Amino acid sequence: MKTSLFSAFLLTFILLNACTSKNQSEQLLLTGLHVIDIETGDIAENHSILIEGNTIKDIFEDGSKNTEGARSVSMKGKFAIPGLWDMHIHLRGGQDLIGSNKKMLPLYIANGVTTVRDAGGDLTSTIFGWRSEIKTDSLTGPYIYTSGPKIDGPDPTWEGSIEVQSSEDITQALDSLQSIGVDYVKIYESTLSGEAYLEIIRQAEERGLTVTGHMPMSIFIDDAITAGLDGIEHLYYVLKGTSDREGEITSKVYNGQLGFWDAVAELNDSYNEDTARVFYQTLADENVYVVPTLHIDDVLSFLHEEDHSGDEYLQYIPDDIRQTYQRRVRSAQRRDADAIQFEKELNDLFKKVTRDMQQAGVKLLAGSDAGAYNSYVYPGISLHRELAAFVKSGITPLQALQASSYNGAHFFGDYSRVGSIDAGKKADLVILNSNPLSDIRNTVNIHAVIANGELLTSESLNELPQTQD
Structure with missing residues (x-):
């Protein structure tokens, strides 16, 4: 990442973290994702990830389940990997x-x-x-x-x-x-x-x-x-x-x-x-x-x-x-x-x-x-x-x-709790703009981070120049 991109991302992250308190009962719905199975490399296209508190509650095809009441954020075309x-x-x-x-x-x-x-x-x-x-x-x-x-x-x-x-x-x-x-x-x-x-x-x-x-x-x-x-x-x-x-x-x-x-x-x-x-x-x-x-x-x-x-x-x-x-x-x-x-x-x-x-x-x-x-x-x-x-x-x-x-x-013997994108596991995710399986350098092309269930992103990130490290 160039300095401008990283600086803006870090600043955005700090501001969001300072101003946001997580409601443990609130549900966050991330839609339009290509979800990467870290064990097999398979990609589930156009999927939604439902997060409640700091836990992944469900993963399903977009629109296939009733998610009324959840705060929905479009991640259309983005790639999700575990934190x-x-x-x-x-x-x-x-x-x-x-x-x-x-x-x-x-x-x-x-x-x-x-x-x-x-x-x-x-x-x-x-x-x-x-x-x-x-x-x-x-x-x-x-x-x-x-x-x-x-x-x-x-x-x-x-x-x-x-x-x-x-x-x-x-x-x-x-x-x-x-x-x-x-x-x-x-x-x-x-x-x-x-x-x-x-x-x-x-x-x-x-x-x-x-x-x-x-x-x-x-x-x-x-x-x-x-x-x-x-x-x-x-x-x-x-x-x-x-x-x-x-x-x-x-x-x-x-x-x-x-x-x-x-x-x-x-x-x-x-x-x-x-x-x-x-x-x-x-x-x-x-x-x-x-x-x-x-x-x-x-x-x-x-x-x-x-x-x-x-x-x-x-x-x-x-x-x-x-x-x-x-x-x-x-x-x-x-x-x-x-x-x-x-x-x-x-x-x-x-x-x-x-x-x-x-x-x-x-x-x-x-x-x-x-x-x-x-x-x-x-x-x-x-x-x-x-x-x-x-x-x-x-x-x-x-x-x-x-x-x-x-x-x-x-x-650490913790795979039942962390380490992949699966229902019931801790909500630690990285949302990437490009597929890391086609080019590992795409891991630096970050659109958002979900850490301990907290969404850290900004619409302004989409307007910044994207670059490889």
């Missing part, structure tokens, strides 16, 4: 950045992202407060699933992480996370031992907790899957399962002969098609979800040469969040030619791995990694760019959309 899910973001930065994180929440809704998965940070109690406010429409933002603080080893990279070493530490950490009601457990590996990592997974599995994370390069990925790992964040760790030298590389890391990036380089060099094929089948059979985060890899790989000062979305990012971007920028500027070439080769392999996993039946999750410190990966719009990166890798538009709401809802 989008960003399955990897970060709400973080400590007390100083609470206000700025909160200010960015509307950017998700303005871009049709009605649900997000917070993948670990240091604002847990605040996030639970926001979630309650969003649920009652007193705060503008997406529904937030959260892991709470990450679990890591002693003296971890990220503030707010829970530090563990022993089995007893891990038990206490999981007790704490369960007591505050997190939606899943997120493991980080900046200082965590391989033994502790596997113990976290085993204990989480015994408690019935969903657990995802990064992974120490000092363990075998099959051991993590056997222990009960439910999801893998980013593709660096997936490469372990595609290498015909995983044993050798893992041993070198364990013995201190290789660091993380040297290990990734050797995994990249030892990628083996046959080994990868067998591993992908294991991921599919064991129902392990994978979050590729392709878009952020593309952004960070070119920080040394791309000037983002003119980005249209930068104007919506608070100054203190912008300042956190500089850490990665400075790091990128120190890269030499070999490092730059390696990152480009790695990104190409990541796209191939993503496509091949999809073809093998691995469940993918679309996540942008937007948040403080992740330079120029903007809340909301970056999910659309992730979907576009999926398609560019060789995945169909339908499969890309499924990696958002459909797979996201299944990941």
